[in-house]
Amino acid sequence: MDTFLLFISAIFVNNIVLAQYLGNCPYLGCSKEKSVSIGMGAAVIFVTIMATIFTWVIQKFVMLPFGLQYLQTIVFILVIASLVQFVEMFLKKMVPPLYKSLGIFLPLITTNCAVLGVAILVQRQEYDFMTSLLYAIAAGVGFMLALVLLAAIRERFVITRMPKSMQGTPIGLIMAGIMSLAFMAFKGMIA
Amino acid sequence: MASMMQEFTKGLWKELPPFRLVLGLCPVLAVTNSANNGLGMGLAVIFVLTLSNVIISLVRHIIPKKVRIACFIAIAASLVVSVEMLMQAFSYPLYQQLGIFVPLIVVNCLILGRAEAFAAKNPPLLALADGLGMGIGFTLSLTFLGGLRELFGVGTLFGASMFGPDFKPFAFMVQAPGAFVCLGLILAGMNFLTMWQAKRKGQTVDPILDAGCKGCSACRKLDEIANQKKLEKLQPAKG
Numbered sequence: 276m277d278t279f280l281l282f283i284s285a286i287f288v289n290n291i292v293l294a295q296y297l298g299n300c301p302y303l304g305c306s307k308e309k310s311v312s313i314g315m316g317a318a319v320i321f322v323t324i325m326a327t328i329f330t331w332v333i334q335k336f337v338m339l340p341f342g343l344q345y346l347q348t349i350v351f352i353l354v355i356a357s358l359v360q361f362v363e364m365f366l367k368k369m370v371p372p373l374y375k376s377l378g379i380f381l382p383l384i385t386t387n388c389a390v391l392g393v394a395i396l397v398q399r400q401e402y403d404f405m406t407s408l409l410y411a412i413a414a415g416v417g418f419m420l421a422l423v424l425l426a427a428i429r430e431r432f433v434i435t436r437m438p439k440s441m442q443g444t445p446i447g448l449i450m451a452g453i454m455s456l457a458f459m460a461f462k463g464m465i466a
Numbered sequence: 467m468a469s470m471m472q473e474f475t476k477g478l479w480k481e482l483p484p485f486r487l488v489l490g491l492c493p494v495l496a497v498t499n500s501a502n503n504g505l506g507m508g509l510a511v512i513f514v515l516t517l518s519n520v521i522i523s524l525v526r527h528i529i530p531k532k533v534r535i536a537c538f539i540a541i542a543a544s545l546v547v548s549v550e551m552l553m554q555a556f557s558y559p560l561y562q563q564l565g566i567f568v569p570l571i572v573v574n575c576l577i578l579g580r581a582e583a584f585a586a587k588n589p590p591l592l593a594l595a596d597g598l599g600m601g602i603g604f605t606l607s608l609t610f611l612g613g614l615r616e617l618f619g620v621g622t623l624f625g626a627s628m629f630g631p632d633f634k635p636f637a638f639m640v641q642a643p644g645a646f647v648c649l650g651l652i653l654a655g656m657n658f659l660t661m662w663q664a665k666r667k668g669q670t671v672d673p674i675l676d677a678g679c680k681g682c683s684a685c686r687k688l689d690e691i692a693n694q695k696k697l698e699k700l701q702p703a704k705g
Contacts, residue, residue: 294642296496300575348569349543388492388573440657448650456643
């Protein structure tokens with residue numbers, strides 16, 4: 276039951292974008308079209324899960340035994356960067372259709388702070404392997420949910436009249452704020 | 467010297483990182499619940515950005531083009547690790563307040579963006595001026611946003627009470643929604659100001675409408691692809 280609660284709360288209550296402020300650049304940058312946002316969301320889910328698995332294993336079996344925790348940041352980012360590169364090459368060679376739909380988003384994800392953020396968060400919370408995996412899945416799904424919802428709303432802005440200085444990013448941010456307010460209501464569901 | 471001054475001052479207003487270039491939004495939103503946190507985060511970013519700019523500019527001829535992003539990340543990451551250790555040693559409470567966002571400086575688009583757009587093409591002294599200017603602009607913006615949110619959300623500024631004991635704080639401001647809405651309104655204000663100035667001078671200037679991360683090559687690539695798609699969509703209609 277606890278794990279289920281963790282899963283739900285990571286998607287809705289502690290949503291990675293709307294409550295923890297991670298991954299804001301792609302959140303605003305890739306939410307102009309729904310099709311782009313779906314691709315980006317799927318790629319983030321995929322990479323977050325892979326990155327969390329790899330960094331968890333490295334932290335547990337390499338860094339802890341040798342007392343290298345202080346190098347966490349540099350090791351994690353290099354692992355994520357090379358992982359993304361490998362995934363890109365693997366997909367290109369083995370699963371071309373998947374590469375076609377996710378490929379362009381993969382290089383962007385190296386510098387997405389949601390991926391590194393989740394990898395560091397599960398270490399700080401000292402989750403075990405299964406919990407970490409579950410948290411990574413939930414965080415990715417939460418990101419995709421928020422991204423697709425915002426993209427759906429922003430597509431409508433094209434046909435709305437608004438002051439010129441509000442168009443684009445400013446109204447996107449305010450919309451994100453209102454969505455974040457709405458997501459705060461889920462707090463009552465868990466508590 | 468004049469060009470150095472120019473590179474330094476452009477980060478303070480003309481290309482103010484969070485409000486004009488819209489770079490590095492995560493810490494801008496996350497740590498600005500008080501002016502103090504904003505200032506601390508800004509100082510950490512100044513340190514990393516200035517040093518990474520200088521180092522990248524020094525080794526810019528040695529780095530092969532194909533692996534440059536990885537090199538930039540490695541340089542930034544080692545600087546971030548040093549910042550983490552310095553903060554743990556000298557200002558542990560601040561380190562705990564900023565939490566996960568100290569290691570996340572490494573993926574801040576501002577660092578990579580400046581490395582790619584400026585440091586990799588210019589000599590070290592200019593890169594230093596650019597990094598320092600951008601860093602100070604970033605710090606001032608963060609402190610401003612943090613101060614604003616702290617003032618209305620808690621009723622204090624840098625921890626000192628401003629409105630007396632009768633003030634009912636507007637808690638919305640220090641929570642997540644307040645961060646998004648505040649930043650959105652500031653960006654709209656900046657756009658308005660730019661357009662007003664341009665109008666007075668008789669020029670027409672397009673406001674910054676898109677979340678750019680234009681400096682960062684990765685995002686630029688996506689923009690190009692999106693534009694291409696749009697063109698493809700338009701073509702049949704034209705024909």
